[in-house]
Amino acid sequence: MKNIFEIVSTVPLFDGLSDDQLNEIKKIALSKRFNKGETIFSEGDPGNGFYVVAEGLVKIYKVSSEGKEQILHIFGIGEPFGEVPVFTGQPFPANAEAIAGSHLLFFPRADFVDLITGNPALSLSMLAVLSMRLRQFTVQIENLSLKEVPGRLASYLLYLADEQGKEDSVTLDISKSQLASLLGTIPETLSRIFAKMTDMKLIEVSGRKIKLVDRSGLMHVGEHGKSGE
Amino acid sequence: MKNIFEIVSTVPLFDGLSDDQLNEIKKIALSKRFNKGETIFSEGDPGNGFYVVAEGLVKIYKVSSEGKEQILHIFGIGEPFGEVPVFTGQPFPANAEAIAGSHLLFFPRADFVDLITGNPALSLSMLAVLSMRLRQFTVQIENLSLKEVPGRLASYLLYLADEQGKEDSVTLDISKSQLASLLGTIPETLSRIFAKMTDMKLIEVSGRKIKLVDRSGLMHVGEHGKSGE
DNA sequence: TCTTTTTCTTGACATAAGTCAAGGCAAAGA
DNA sequence: TCTTTGCCTTGACTTATGTCAAGAAAAAGA
Numbered sequence: 131m132k133n134i135f136e137i138v139s140t141v142p143l144f145d146g147l148s149d150d151q152l153n154e155i156k157k158i159a160l161s162k163r164f165n166k167g168e169t170i171f172s173e174g175d176p177g178n179g180f181y182v183v184a185e186g187l188v189k190i191y192k193v194s195s196e197g198k199e200q201i202l203h204i205f206g207i208g209e210p211f212g213e214v215p216v217f218t219g220q221p222f223p224a225n226a227e228a229i230a231g232s233h234l235l236f237f238p239r240a241d242f243v244d245l246i247t248g249n250p251a252l253s254l255s256m257l258a259v260l261s262m263r264l265r266q267f268t269v270q271i272e273n274l275s276l277k278e279v280p281g282r283l284a285s286y287l288l289y290l291a292d293e294q295g296k297e298d299s300v301t302l303d304i305s306k307s308q309l310a311s312l313l314g315t316i317p318e319t320l321s322r323i324f325a326k327m328t329d330m331k332l333i334e335v336s337g338r339k340i341k342l343v344d345r346s347g348l349m350h351v352g353e354h355g356k357s358g359e
Numbered sequence: 360m361k362n363i364f365e366i367v368s369t370v371p372l373f374d375g376l377s378d379d380q381l382n383e384i385k386k387i388a389l390s391k392r393f394n395k396g397e398t399i400f401s402e403g404d405p406g407n408g409f410y411v412v413a414e415g416l417v418k419i420y421k422v423s424s425e426g427k428e429q430i431l432h433i434f435g436i437g438e439p440f441g442e443v444p445v446f447t448g449q450p451f452p453a454n455a456e457a458i459a460g461s462h463l464l465f466f467p468r469a470d471f472v473d474l475i476t477g478n479p480a481l482s483l484s485m486l487a488v489l490s491m492r493l494r495q496f497t498v499q500i501e502n503l504s505l506k507e508v509p510g511r512l513a514s515y516l517l518y519l520a521d522e523q524g525k526e527d528s529v530t531l532d533i534s535k536s537q538l539a540s541l542l543g544t545i546p547e548t549l550s551r552i553f554a555k556m557t558d559m560k561l562i563e564v565s566g567r568k569i570k571l572v573d574r575s576g577l578m579h580v581g582e583h584g585k586s587g588e
Numbered sequence: 589t590c591t592t593t594t595t596c597t598t599g600a601c602a603t604a605a606g607t608c609a610a611g612g613c614a615a616a617g618a
Numbered sequence: 619t620c621t622t623t624g625c626c627t628t629g630a631c632t633t634a635t636g637t638c639a640a641g642a643a644a645a646a647g648a
Contacts, residue, residue: 253486
């Protein structure tokens with residue numbers, strides 16, 4: 131079993147640090163393991179540090195009083211999460227759960243703040259990470275508030291295709307129920323929209339594989355005319 | 360006319376800096392003035408620096424292809440905005456407009472990055488600002504996705520009461536149309552909900568003054584039972 | 589392989605909230 | 619003060635999406 135601290139040198143957040151500095155990072159990191167479905171932290175918990183995914187997949191989400199879930203992020207290998215309380219001193223604003231068996235690196239707050247204080251490159255890197263995340267939230271709010279579900283799905287599929295470097299076919303890395311939660315809807319609605327978009331010959335769905343039949347059609351879903359009908 | 364650079368020493372972002380450091384800050388700041396309704400920057404513009412409100416009120420917003428507007432933030436005196444591009448190098452993800460005549464301080468990117476590089480207190484302060492903003496977005500996404508409009512309005516009124524330090528009465532600092540946009544809805548819907556909540560004796564509305572008649576009722580709007588009916 | 593459990597899909601229905609349109613009110617300017 | 623302009627309110631209607639329920643398909647386990 132290989133040393134999971136090796137991941138540190140490949141994490142974008144730690145890019146541009148010297149070997150010495152990377153060793154400092156590794157020194158303060160703790161390894162933690164979570165099974166699929168296990169809670170990593172809950173909203174309201176004190177944030178004593180943040181995490182980096184060494185292996186696995188983690189969802190960050192909120193739950194309404196009626197039990198509906200909204201996923202805020204899904205983080206994979208190399209991505210940090212749970213940093214907000216490190217810098218605000220307040221508790222976690224959302225929940226985190228492993229959606230696959232996961233190895234995580236945990237960075238205790240005080241140690242990390244010490245490190246960042248003497249390390250401008252690291253602090254600029256962290257500022258960039260938080261800024262990118264703000265940008266993503268901006269997009270998510272725009273999607274939730276200004277687009278209907280078909281438009282959100284189309285955007286997500288195009289984003290995935292880009293992410294996966296594939297032109298015309300993507301593979302969902304999460305279940306369709308989870309995708310519904312990420313898009314701010316429920317499985318029934320998502321299912322109907324998959325069916326509708328298939329009818330319209332925009333996509334072809336088989337399990338978690340989705341073929342993008344008409345990319346330019348997808349790009350205009352939800353504009354003036356119909357998104358489906 | 361007083362020196363608007365005086366504001367620098369009262370901005371939370373610059374808390375804990377020495378007088379020398381505050382002078383450095385003042386040295387790189389530029390004063391800009393915007394009239395009510397004037398655009399400060401637009402989505403897609405390159406971000407050559409960020410702003411701090413010295414006087415006035417600024418809205419950050421997105422617009423859909425159909426023309427619907429979603430306000431992301433409203434910033435008042437002492438609050439910084441437009442920092443994301445400073446640290447990501449990407450263009451602005453949203454638009455900014457003065458909703459009242461405003462004096463702003465502008466901090467050019469390169470100068471500010473130099474400053475932050477040699478100044479751990481400033482960088483931690485900026486990390487705290489971005490983290491707080493992430494937390495706010497978390498709440499906004501939760502509201503948009505997990506609450507109906509009455510629940511969002513109730514939350515906003517309670518938040519405002521807290522903000523204004525008043526127990527049972529608040530004054531809107533923005534128009535009701537703008538409030539609708541902030542809550543992710545349209546003026547017609549907001550107007551109906553104000554009427555409904557008045558009927559239910561939760562609030563009393565007269566112009567921009569709103570009396571919170573039943574705080575505990577407000578807190579439970581949108582839970583199990585009715586939010587209005 | 590067969591069974592059990594979860595996830596997904598589809599139908600019938602309810603409802604929150606958007607659209608369109610008209611009128612009333614209030615703030616800004618003459 | 620009067621007038622003009624934009625903001626707010628209300629009504630009638632449409633529609634996207636949620637709820638409830640049942641069955642089908644797929645995944646996990648025996």
